Amino acid sequence: MFEKGSSKHKSGDLAIRLDLIGKVNGLEEAEFYFNSIPKYLRTGECYSSLLNCYAHARDVDRAESIREKMRALGFATSILSRNVLLNLYYQTQNYDKLENLICEMQEEGINFNSYTFGTLISAYAASSNTEGIDKLLALLEHNRIWYWHLDWTVYAIAANCYRKQGLFEKAFNVLKNSERLITNKKRRGSLTFLMTRYAAMIKKEEVMRLWKLLTTGGKLYSRAYLAVIASVLKFEDFESAENIF
Numbered sequence: 001m002f003e004k005g006s007s008k009h010k011s012g013d014l015a016i017r018l019d020l021i022g023k024v025n026g027l028e029e030a031e032f033y034f035n036s037i038p039k040y041l042r043t044g045e046c047y048s049s050l051l052n053c054y055a056h057a058r059d060v061d062r063a064e065s066i067r068e069k070m071r072a073l074g075f076a077t078s079i080l081s082r083n084v085l086l087n088l089y090y091q092t093q094n095y096d097k098l099e100n101l102i103c104e105m106q107e108e109g110i111n112f113n114s115y116t117f118g119t120l121i122s123a124y125a126a127s128s129n130t131e132g133i134d135k136l137l138a139l140l141e142h143n144r145i146w147y148w149h150l151d152w153t154v155y156a157i158a159a160n161c162y163r164k165q166g167l168f169e170k171a172f173n174v175l176k177n178s179e180r181l182i183t184n185k186k187r188r189g190s191l192t193f194l195m196t197r198y199a200a201m202i203k204k205e206e207v208m209r210l211w212k213l214l215t216t217g218g219k220l221y222s223r224a225y226l227a228v229i230a231s232v233l234k235f236e237d238f239e240s241a242e243n244i245f
Contacts, residue, residue, distance in 0.1 A: 015045035022053030027062075044075035051081055055088040060097075063088055079105075083115050090123040098123055114151050121154045125161035133158050137174070152181040152190055156197060163201055171201060188214060192224045199231035207231045211244075 014037055022030035030053045037046060047070045054063035067085060070076040082105055089098035102120070105112070112120075117136070124132035137158060140146055155178030162171035175197055182190040191210050198206035211228045214220060225244065232240045 011041055011043035011045045014041060015043075015049040018046060018049040019052055022050075023056060027053060027057050027059065044070065044073075047073070047075050048080060048084075051084055055084050058088065058092055060088060060092055060094060079110055079113060079116065082110065083113075083119065086116065086119045086123075090119050090126070093126070095123060095127050095129075112146065114154075117146070117150060117154050118157075121157045125157050128161065128165060130162060130165055130167065133161060150181055152178045152183075152186075154178075155181065156194065159197060160200075163197075168201060172203065175201075188220070188224065192227045195231055196227050199234045202234070204232070204235045204237070208240075 018030055018033055018037075021033050030050065034042075034046065034050050047066060051063055051066050051070070054066060063085060067076055067081055070081060075081075082101060085101055086098055089095070089101065098120075105116075117140070120136055121133065124130075124136065137155075140150065155174050159171045159175040159178060162168075162174060175194065179191075179194060182194075191214055195207050195210045195214075198210065207228065214224055214228075229241045229244055232244070
């Protein structure tokens, strides 16, 4: 399958093929292909691809095992493999392991990125861990570089968790932070979503404020109309719903 010294085999191409094999044919075929790759071609990309295969299958034991091999070989220095494991722990509800990995990253001085924060906030929200959300948001507030590289959805997820726990003032303030992070590129879709979140908190004035922003920003699609109508109906404002319709 592989000829030593052949220039036609590149580790990046092999990693992509390995990932596809894992998704289409399953772990056994992916492992067989990985083991068939000569050791001199098994770069960090190939190991990362196999790690992704295990994570996709939610196989925690094998994912942890391959990451230990990556560490031994010096292939686990980037944040990529850690983010894969964080998401795996979140998806499998291994919250203790998630916290341990976060502590490890902090001890090693690994800088978090937007994917890290997105995974963490989703995990805390899924487990109703408002204390974890508090600590994470406080961490962001003290690092403005991280803050301005965040996606608005991180704060939106936090706000929804606070709301479900009855912490309405916190939810409202955090939703305002989410709004500040919206970029022009995603403005319409983001404001449409946030409009429904304000409605869930019974904030009619905020719903109408965002609707006004949307209507002055160019062409609107049916999604925005459906969202605002559903929102105002929460307040039993049938007149506004009819006027918008």
